[in-house]
C-alpha cells in the first residue's frame with residue numbers, strides 16, 4: 001500500500017492573521033470563528049458548499065488554546081455537516097501534514113471521497129491556556145525551562161559545538177525568510193532586516209535571538225483533500241500527495257542520552273522521498289515547519305539536502321530565496337509571516353500548495369513541480385522531536 | 398493564581414509540579430536531598446523523566462536508585478527573558494540552563510548556578526544540590542569543586 005498519487009489537495013483557505021491588539025481596534029475572535037472562516041474560504045475556492053461535505057470526511061486539528069474535548073463533532077455541528085468520518089489530529093505543529101496523510105488514507109481506501117482539513121487557533125485571545133505536556137509542567141517549568149525557546153537554545157548550542165555551526169548560518173535563514181515575507185501580502189512582518197540587524201537583535205535564550213523566533217497571532221487555515229479521480233472536478237490545478245513519512249518519539253542511540261542534533265525528520269523524509277520515487281535534488285522547494293531557525297537548519301540536514309553537521313556550510317553556499325536552487329519557506333514561514341497557534345502547522349503546507357498551483361505571485365518559483373513540506377510537534381528536551389511528519393507534494397502525477 | 402504564576406496582589410511564585418503516584422519517589426528524594434532516578438527491575442535500564450513504564454523494555458516493575466548527582470554539561474543556554482513560565486524567575490535572570498548528562502547515564506535539565514552564566518561550558522563537571530521552592534524541592538547544579 002502506497003499513498004503515492006492517491007489523493008489531491010483541491011483547495012485551500014487561509015484567514016488573515018492578527019495580533020488582536022485592542023488598542024488598534026483589532027477584533028479578538030474565538031478559535032471557532034477561525035474554524036468557520038477558514039472553512040468558508042476553502043469551500044468557496046473549490047466551488048463547494050457544506051452540502052458537498054455531507055457523508056464525507058472532516059479532519060479537525062486541535063488548536064493550542066484550551067478547547068473542547070469533542071471539538072471534532074462540534075465543528076461538524078457548527079458547519080451543519082453530517083460527517084461519515086471524523087479525525088482529530090492532535091500532533092501539534094505536525095497536525096497539518098498528519099491530517100493530510102490521514103485524509104489521503106481515508107479517500108484512497110474508499111471510505112470517503114473528500115475530506116475537509118481545518119484548524120482555527122487564537123492564542124492572542126485565550127493566552128497559554130492548555131497544558132501541552134505533563135513533563136513540561138512537572139519536570140521543566142519548575143526547573144527553570146522557558147518553553148520551546150530555551151529547549152531549542154540548548155539544541156542550537158550543542159549543534160554549534162558539535163559541528164561548528166555559526167549564528168550567521170541561522171541568521172541567513174532569518175534574513176531570507178524575511179525577504180520572502182516582504183513579498184507575501186499576508187505576512188505580519190514586512191520590514192527587511194540585514195545580518196547586522198539580526199546579530200544585534202535581543203537575546204532571549206542564548207544563542208537564540210528575538211529574530212530566531214516566531215510571533216504568535218490568531219488565524220485559521222483549511223484545505224480540502226479528495227481522491228485523485230475526482231480532483232479535476234473541483235480544480236484544474238490539483239496538488240498531489242506523492243510521498244509521506246512519519247516518525248514519532250525519535251531518539252538516536254541510548255533513549256536516555258539521545259544525540260540532540262538529530263531529528264525524526266530524517267527517517268520520515270527518507271520514507272516520503274522513497275514513496276515519491278524522488279531525491280532531495282528533485283525538490284523545487286523546501287517548506288519546513290519553522291518555530292526556530294535552528295529547527296530549519298537541522299531539517300535541511302535531516303531531509304538530506306546536505307549531510308548532518310554540514311548545514312551551516314550548505315546554507316552559506318546556497319541561494320535559499322525563491323529564485324535559488326532550493327527555495328526555503330517562500331511565504332516567510334511562521335518566523336516572519338506569524339504563527340497562528342497550531343494553525344501554523346498548515347502555513348508552510350499551504351504555501352507549498354500555492355507554489356505548485358502557480359499562485360505564489362511576487363514570490364512564485366518558476367517551474368515548481370514538486371517540493372517538500374514538514375511538520376514537527378511536541379518538543380522534548382534533548383530529543384528532536386515528538387512528532388515528525390514529511391509530505392512530498394507535486395503538481396503532476 | 399493567574400496563568401503567569403503571579404499571585405493576586407503578591408509576589409510571583411515558582412510553578413509547582415503535580416505529584417503523581419509514579420513520580421512521588423522522586424519528589425520525596427529531592428526533599429531528603431537525594432536525586433533519585435528510575436531503574437527497571439527487568440532490564441536494568443535507567444531513565445529520566447519518571448514514567449509509569451520502562452522506556453526500554455515496557456516493564457512496569459521499576460524502582461528508585463539514588464544518583465550520585467554528578468555529571469557533565471551536554472549543552473547550555475543563558476536565559477535572558479521569562480517566556481512561558483512564572484515571573485518568579487525574573488529575579489534570577491540571567492541564569493544558565495543546561496542539559497546535564499549524569500554519570501549514572503541519564504540526561505536531566507536544570508539551572509547551573511554559583512558561577513557566572515558565561516562561565517558554563519559544554520563538558521563542564523557539575524554536581525546537584527537541592528532547593529525548596531515552597532511545596533516541593535528541585536535540583537539545581539553548581540560547578541564541581
Ligand SMILES: [Zn+2]
Pocket residue numbers: 437438439440441442451452453454455456
Ligand atoms: Zn526495562
